[in-house]
Amino acid sequence: xxxxxxxxxxxxxxxxxxxxxxxxxxxxxxxxxxxxxxxxxxxxxxxxxxxxxxxxxxxxxxxxxxxxxxxxxxxxxxxxxxxxxxxxxxxxxxxxxxxxxxxxxxxxxxxxxxxxxxxxxxxxxxxxxxxxxxxxxxxxxxxxxxxxxxxxxxxxxxxxxxxxxxxxxxxxxxxxxxxxxxxxxxxxxxxxxxxxxxxxxxxxxxxxxxxxxxxxxxxxxxxxxxxxxxxxxxxxxxxxxxxxxxxxxxxxxxxxxxxxxxxxxxxxxxxxxxxxxxxxxxxxxxxxxxxxxxxxxxxxxxxxxxxxxxxxxxxxxxxxxxxxxxxxxxxxxxxxxxxxxxxxxxxxxxxxxxxxxxxxxxxxxxxxxxxxxxxxxxxxxxxxxxxxxxxxxxxxxxxxxxxxxxxxxxxxxxxxxxxxxxxxxxxxxxxxxxxxxxxxxxxxxxxxxxxxxxxxxxxxxxxxxxxxxxxxxxxxxxxxxxxxxxxxxxxxxxxxxxxxxxxxxxxxxxxx
Amino acid sequence: xxxxxxxxxxxxxxxxxxxxxxxxxxxxxxxxxxxxxxxxxxxxxxxxxxxxxxxxxxxxxxxxxxxxxxxxxxxxxxxxxxxxxxxxxxxxxxxxxxxxxxxxxxxxxxxxxxxxxxxxxxxxxxxxxxxxxxxxxxxxxxxxxxxxxxxxxxxxxxxxxxxxxxxxxxxxxxxxxxxxxxxxxxxxxxxxxxxxxxxxxxxxxxxxxxxxxxxxxxxxxxxxxxxxxxxxxxxxxxxxxxxxxxxxxxxxxxxxxxxxxxxxxxxxxxxxxxxxxxxxxxxxxxxxxxxxxxxxx
Numbered sequence: 001x002x003x004x005x006x007x008x009x010x011x012x013x014x015x016x017x018x019x020x021x022x023x024x025x026x027x028x029x030x031x032x033x034x035x036x037x038x039x040x041x042x043x044x045x046x047x048x049x050x051x052x053x054x055x056x057x058x059x060x061x062x063x064x065x066x067x068x069x070x071x072x073x074x075x076x077x078x079x080x081x082x083x084x085x086x087x088x089x090x091x092x093x094x095x096x097x098x099x100x101x102x103x104x105x106x107x108x109x110x111x112x113x114x115x116x117x118x119x120x121x122x123x124x125x126x127x128x129x130x131x132x133x134x135x136x137x138x139x140x141x142x143x144x145x146x147x148x149x150x151x152x153x154x155x156x157x158x159x160x161x162x163x164x165x166x167x168x169x170x171x172x173x174x175x176x177x178x179x180x181x182x183x184x185x186x187x188x189x190x191x192x193x194x195x196x197x198x199x200x201x202x203x204x205x206x207x208x209x210x211x212x213x214x215x216x217x218x219x220x221x222x223x224x225x226x227x228x229x230x231x232x233x234x235x236x237x238x239x240x241x242x243x244x245x246x247x248x249x250x251x252x253x254x255x256x257x258x259x260x261x262x263x264x265x266x267x268x269x270x271x272x273x274x275x276x277x278x279x280x281x282x283x284x285x286x287x288x289x290x291x292x293x294x295x296x297x298x299x300x301x302x303x304x305x306x307x308x309x310x311x312x313x314x315x316x317x318x319x320x321x322x323x324x325x326x327x328x329x330x331x332x333x334x335x336x337x338x339x340x341x342x343x344x345x346x347x348x349x350x351x352x353x354x355x356x357x358x359x360x361x362x363x364x365x366x367x368x369x370x371x372x373x374x375x376x377x378x379x380x381x382x383x384x385x386x387x388x389x390x391x392x393x394x395x396x397x398x399x400x401x402x403x404x405x406x407x408x409x410x411x412x413x414x415x416x417x418x419x420x421x422x423x424x425x426x427x428x429x430x431x432x433x434x435x436x437x438x439x440x441x442x443x444x445x446x447x448x449x450x451x452x453x454x455x456x457x458x459x460x461x462x463x464x465x466x467x468x469x470x471x472x473x474x475x476x477x478x479x480x481x482x483x484x485x486x487x488x489x490x491x492x493x494x495x496x497x498x499x500x501x502x503x504x505x506x507x508x509x510x511x512x
Numbered sequence: 513x514x515x516x517x518x519x520x521x522x523x524x525x526x527x528x529x530x531x532x533x534x535x536x537x538x539x540x541x542x543x544x545x546x547x548x549x550x551x552x553x554x555x556x557x558x559x560x561x562x563x564x565x566x567x568x569x570x571x572x573x574x575x576x577x578x579x580x581x582x583x584x585x586x587x588x589x590x591x592x593x594x595x596x597x598x599x600x601x602x603x604x605x606x607x608x609x610x611x612x613x614x615x616x617x618x619x620x621x622x623x624x625x626x627x628x629x630x631x632x633x634x635x636x637x638x639x640x641x642x643x644x645x646x647x648x649x650x651x652x653x654x655x656x657x658x659x660x661x662x663x664x665x666x667x668x669x670x671x672x673x674x675x676x677x678x679x680x681x682x683x684x685x686x687x688x689x690x691x692x693x694x695x696x697x698x699x700x701x702x703x704x705x706x707x708x709x710x711x712x713x714x715x716x717x718x719x720x721x722x723x724x725x726x727x728x729x730x731x732x733x734x735x736x737x738x739x740x741x742x743x744x745x746x747x748x749x750x751x752x753x754x755x756x757x758x759x760x761x762x763x764x765x766x767x768x769x770x771x772x773x774x775x776x777x778x779x780x781x782x783x784x785x786x787x788x789x790x791x792x793x794x795x796x797x798x799x800x801x802x803x804x805x806x807x808x809x
Contacts, residue, residue, distance in 0.1 A: 025624070025626055025627060026626075026630065160649070160651075161651045164649065164651060164652060165651075171614075174646065174649075177649065178646070178647070181626075181647055187625055187626065187647055187648070188650060361624075361626070362624045362626075362627060363624060364624075391586060391623060391624055391627060392586065392623075392747075393586050393627065393631065394627070430713065436713055436714075437690065437712075437713075437715075438690070438712055438713065439689050439690045439712070440690070440709050440712050442689045442690075443688070443689050443690055443744055443745065444622060444745060445745070446745055446747060447747070448742055448746065448747035448748035448751070449742065449748065450742055454689070470689075488622075488709060489709070490707070490709030490710055490712060490713075
């Protein structure tokens, strides 16, 4: 059983990465790259509560939740990619831990995950959706996008560069390169904002394994807490026969610290069905059968903590709303095309970075925000036109968004979806600033009729001669804010043309 | 033209005589430029190459061929922002049949490369015809010195273009907001590395500088569909006219000088042509070279 579980874990982890790499242009395989995210019941419930809407794409998560009632926390023990990663990293940390005398780990932190769950759900009720920061699938997708993916691609590109450099076997190297780029390899190095903060937080989660196995799952994971509550009534139960010698090895080896001091009793809320206890039991006294009810099923959340968590949820929302928003910076927070109106967007966005990943394979404008739109906008997608631009014929971000924060627009709708508006900085733009022709922005403007037009005017040069210069300007109503103008602007440093969020009105609405 | 019997006979006889004369001349008087009109994109390429001395004149067995179409934009062929895919495929076939060691097709695009290669139809068509359609790998540019360059003395060029024995430049005729038109000279920007935006300042001189570093063996201009306005990216079908022309030339200045007239622009207004002519890259004066026009209807 343990071997089977491990094989499933490896399979699901690889399947997760496989689906992750599906998120690239042209995205026509029909395999949903956001499947794991959709399978998170926590994301499903929290986003539906905060959005006050039924989100059809998230039904998978509700199914997983219903399956947990009879099956228990199979999702945690067998499927969750973060859980699998922690199992793997814990093996490296375990040696350190073993130096200490073996005894049962403390149960002290176990209630934190329930507190966190209550906090998140209370926030969701008050339409502040913070679940994406703590949901393990969103968290793992995020670290995969922002850290694993670019680092892996860097190594592969470096290897190809070495392969190309001697000039021999170039054709063979190229054909390998071509196969790679057709299946998963981006043509250029992905680079993102918030890489370091993402890596540090993730490393912290891994490092907690030094104190306890699966520290995150045992004590912090709000999805685990939710599934735990539902697994109270599972039908498969752990049965310990009279062969038990009370050696306590099952209790010490249990990943979740779910086995009580009476070894025949385990906590069904905490147990993740990993089968480790059965495997380590020397007299083979443990079996899993239907219905033999020797489980304890209390949820480690006192009324006092429940109230505290609820109050903290409310207080947190208050603090978030008490913070002043900088109008200048908000203008830089350009949302993806098809993003819902800002409040509704934040009700749904789980900061998973699916849109950022797939955007990287086309225009590459989407980046995780820091606090451009307030503290709760951390990791939400914004367009940074100086780094990339929105491809006119592309609607992929909406296709991979698991919660509909970015609408899945059809391509004709998307071409008219206004993300922002371009403005000339006449003190930087070449024709305005130095009376030389340029028009690179107009050249690239994808809308027809073009949203950048130009006027030919005669100007007097310093030596008194007259020359004709093409002066560009923006047609506000036609401009969709795709940002290709800002991206391609040849002015080094601050560009001669830049895009700000939506329209003046929309930008200010999102502030007040 | 009214088709009555007399006209029909007259045309047929004239046509036959024309073909006869052409084949008489073919041995010793190969034209410098061939203009083919009113055929399909592929047919016109075939006829153009045939009449400018045949593919054997340019591609010898075992040679390496780089075909450089315009694949700059994420646009479909009908929008006429990229070279016609059927024309590219036909050129690939000709080179492959001539026994080329390899035939590669590539471009450094403006929109995201994988989108452009796909939507332009060129990737599929050229691969189908036997070419290797390659993506630009950032590390494979090499600096090339341009001794005669006025403003640019050195620029990174793509290695495949430098490795090729034969470079076939296949632009499409388009309006261009900066350079007014985009043709053979401008199309060579697709094998350049570096910050190409910088070339747009003092474009007319710089584009000639760049073209001094590489000499296309053959310039083959696609004017099947021509983008008259809102170039180079276009997008609106109302800006596209079907001209059904194809120009093959060994003189790249002449090729651009003729093709420019399809956009109703006077070649004398194009400064880069004058600069190129002054530097001896070719002639703008079509009366100084042998031009052959073929009408396929």
